[in-house]
Amino acid sequence: MDLYFSPLACSMATRVALYEAGAEANYLEVDPPTKTVLSDGSDFRAVNPIGLVPTLRTDDGVVLTENAAILQYVADRFPQSGLGAAEGIDRTRLHQWLCFIGTELHKGLFVPVLDRKAPQEVKAYVLEKNLSRLDYLDNYLKGRDFLLDHFSVADAYLVTVINWTMATPPIELAKWPNVKAYYERLRQRPTVARAIGEEFELYKAELARKKAAA
DSSP, rough: OOOEETTSTTTTHHHHHHHHTTTOEEEEEETTHHHHHHHEEEEGGGTOOTTOOOOOEESOOOOSHHHHHHHHHHHHGGGGOOOOOOOOOOHHHHHHHHHHHIIIIIIIHHHHHTTTOOOHHHHHHHHHHTTHHHHHHHTTTOOHHHHHHSSSSSHHHHHHEEEEEEGOTTOOGSHHHHHHHHHHHHHSHHHHHHHHHHHHHHHHHHHHHHHHHO
């Protein structure tokens, strides 16, 4: 498999999932500003015309896009990993959490706040409207280790998104103690710690490239 990713982006969730599954993959870094695959200088948009990570090329050559779909594919492809959920209500709950993280947190809350070009009044509106999603999550996580009854691809996605609070000062995790405890606990998980450590080093290199190009 080929995983196209950018450091510390939502694609890190798939890296975590693949590490959890013990799966072999080629990790192909995409430079966000230029949409260039750094390993060979090719145009990433030839693989995914929208130019967004993650993008996964399976062993069969099928190109998959959209984070929630890719994570579900990894869970199904490696059932022995326990990253998925059984058919029925458990699997529906997994889909529920993948959708919640992708829409309410990732796109609804963090993307506007992280956007350097977004006006401050827009960011203020987004925070006023959408911080309640973290209130909901904090209440749900009370007394729970994971979103389901075990670590799943939904947790891989959630810890990746919560990790962005390092770059969003208005979203202070201390306000949501259960979310903070969940994040700190999962950061200690070997696969998560490995992914964050590796991608943080790549992110620093990305920042250095941007500085040199400026």
